[in-house]
Amino acid sequence: MNQPDPAGGRARRRGAIRGRAPAKTAIQQMPWMLPQFSDPPVAPLDSEGVARIDANAMRILKEIGIDFLHEDAKRVLHGAGAEVDPDSDRVRMDEQFVRAHLATAPSSFTVTPRNPEHALVWGAGHYCFGAVASPPNVRDLDHGRREGTREDCRDLLRLTQFFNCIHFNSGYPVEPVDVHPSVRHLDALYDALTLCDKVMHAYSLGTARIEDGMEMVRIAAGLTHREFDAAPRMFTNINSSSPLKHDWPMLDGAMRCAKRGQPVIVTPFTLCGAMAPVTLAGAVSLQTAEALAAIVLLQIVNPGAPVVYGSFTSNVDMKSGAPAFGTPEYARATQMSGQMARFYGLPMRASNACVANYPDGQAVWESSASLQACNSAHCNIVYHAAGWLESGLCTSFEKFVMDCELLQQMNAYQSAVGVSEDDLAFDAIRAVGPHDHFLGAAHTQARYKTAFYSPFLSDWRNFESWELAGAEHAERRANTLYKQILREFEPPPMDEAIREELAAFVAKRREEGGAPTDF
């Protein structure tokens, strides 16, 4: 299952069989769906609070300004009327300018991957989950913690495809460190596009990587250039270099995506007390200023280009300066960010983040809190939804599966509660009376199969049965499950001609040396 492909990538045999349905018998999971929030969002700010953070962000943009470390970006902004300091990278924008360009950004849009059945709506009360992205390390219970390899990366891509609750790929689910950085994006995206048919991310790490990414997504979907440019097909995510700075590689990728109408998530890295003020209102103000600065640039580059307001504001451990996630402050910052995104009419991104080093209770209380923050904030795009450990330094195979259990529960939670006569069950209550139970009632029998959410990972056996079966902890059961899923995995169908075109592109670009690695 895990033999490394020859360099440049070759089609795996069984993956080439068109239309073959995957077996997927490892677990009974919920079907693919585009879930929607059913409760109103939680709003820690009143409308005056939102207005004050907006005003503060506008003041930061006008009076302090943001550094854009990209000559083209500065030229574009200057041409549109922003104040660009001739002696530095500082760009200042006034409120009217910012609002005028924000006005062209869509509040929601559809992203369509090579399998159109996996198209996603970003915004409009929908939410979706992406697999963990970019940790350099990986761990599982059998082999412990180690640097990520292409083999690990491919296994995690298989899990990304297998789980219906995972809606998109967010990049390398673990860095394939055994592939040279100049061609890593080629091999990994080849693997992702052949093992998954969901929405893909390409890294904005300079010109070559993002152009290669867009081209490979185009080829994999069998699209002409015109078709690719006509609608969102994939996306990129950029981070500001907080405080107050957008770097060249990310700006370059973002502008190239925007030019071709591909979505850009702009996610400042505003940890309270480190790269941002220690106060939540200060940090979310800074996050907003940094996000809007890049979003305005992208709207100037291509008015109407799909963009997303990204939130990564959390606190740090004031004892060590290390980031903390899943904290009460993370929840409030995420909810505040949701309010700001809705105020600007933009889709919003946050994350399922945690600090824990092992998929234990701490990992779950941090991730549960992060996911609840996303739910209560009405976060549309949940990054790192499955698999993240160690503040993003490690992917865990078991945590991936455990997180998917949490994601399914969040989806099941959104169900509406019925109060029809049938739901009220008066006749059943009368029929059962005080001397019987409802297990055998006709009202129960007609509904029990679909009445309740059925977890795939929770062990609901009593102690004696659980102990007889080996007394396995949740992470051990997750370990068994992920290996079974990988054993049974069938990649989604791909036309052989397309696969060959994709492989040829990778081979050509490898021959050309891939991407420069000196920035």
Added chain:
Amino acid sequence: MNQPDPAGGRARRRGAIRGRAPAKTAIQQMPWMLPQFSDPPVAPLDSEGVARIDANAMRILKEIGIDFLHEDAKRVLHGAGAEVDPDSDRVRMDEQFVRAHLATAPSSFTVTPRNPEHALVWGAGHYCFGAVASPPNVRDLDHGRREGTREDCRDLLRLTQFFNCIHFNSGYPVEPVDVHPSVRHLDALYDALTLCDKVMHAYSLGTARIEDGMEMVRIAAGLTHREFDAAPRMFTNINSSSPLKHDWPMLDGAMRCAKRGQPVIVTPFTLCGAMAPVTLAGAVSLQTAEALAAIVLLQIVNPGAPVVYGSFTSNVDMKSGAPAFGTPEYARATQMSGQMARFYGLPMRASNACVANYPDGQAVWESSASLQACNSAHCNIVYHAAGWLESGLCTSFEKFVMDCELLQQMNAYQSAVGVSEDDLAFDAIRAVGPHDHFLGAAHTQARYKTAFYSPFLSDWRNFESWELAGAEHAERRANTLYKQILREFEPPPMDEAIREELAAFVAKRREEGGAPTDF
């Protein structure tokens, strides 16, 4: 630390020192507080949905009726105008009758234990947490799972007293199975009242137990009978025998408490698909009918007696019929119950429940979901808030500590977000600029000590440091902590004369044979 007291109870030496402050150095915990909800409750029902469940409950009470297995209760209800079937235990009440008696129940009240600094407000937007109650088994990482003993019970009472986030005792944190059932309540309540000074629960398991419980709480607080009767000093919890039945022992205890103005929580045991309809609307209707039936009785017994609407509605595992907790259905049922409690103007109780057999990730995802259900439902009284495993069949020392971490986080979450000029930090953002960070900024330095919630159990060290320190999982760290807490524990002060009076009462009641055990 754990030498069993001689039968009848003798004062532990150091506990008798008046006014001595406990050391409590094991962890840095949040101070004692009466937290309040800061977000609006989540409401899965619209006002019509609430009205439909109310109407359904009223119809159950009028057309089907509830069995009251207690002659006095039936006499009281008949005297007040309810329709009592002469040939059975069935009592029917019409809507006007129910609403008239509900109207005398207070929407909030204060419960004052022997240490008045630990008084609790039940209702009025406040919430509080009780220790786990009544599991017959106990486990810890050192000794595994076993039947509970008085020694275990006492250790758990010490944790109940130690943690500021635990507001009240809910009965035996584990059943002291090594004490005979006839005198178990005497020894356990003696231990509870000498090791804790927080609000106490007494079991409504027949006449003797509840009368002994009230008398012991009165003695421990140094109150006259008149003073005891004048205000809530402790409480009891009763469960209906769902569907549609209130049993003798619980009704007897509840009426005795209500007569003396002591709070009664009425908690039907309405698991969807087993003792209640498979539909949430049906189960919450049944729960409401059963709860209101007992509450009406208690208001007739003593108009204005403090009562609580208890919710325990969850689903069962339809594969096995076993109860499930922390499920999406549990969350919705709890939120619906909160809506019904507010509709009737009553404080509301729910639980931090889980099914897991071990304090692993599953235990935490189930408990996190249960606590989030309580938070979003505005549940005022959270039962089993710390220590519960196995659907209530086992108490875990480590889970107790892990839950307290979650409870503190829920309290920290309620903090308001400031948006003052100072919070917005514009000047700090300008001063730091794009080439520095905020760690050393004056704005940060002035606030960092109290800016963020600081967990006592989360390990936020990086992987290398965590591994060097032994790579301990959360439950292992909890194990170390609870043992340290027990080593350092100092009981709260108690007047020696009061202790002697309490011990003498226990000795006398033991001599008399305690409580009958034949019901």
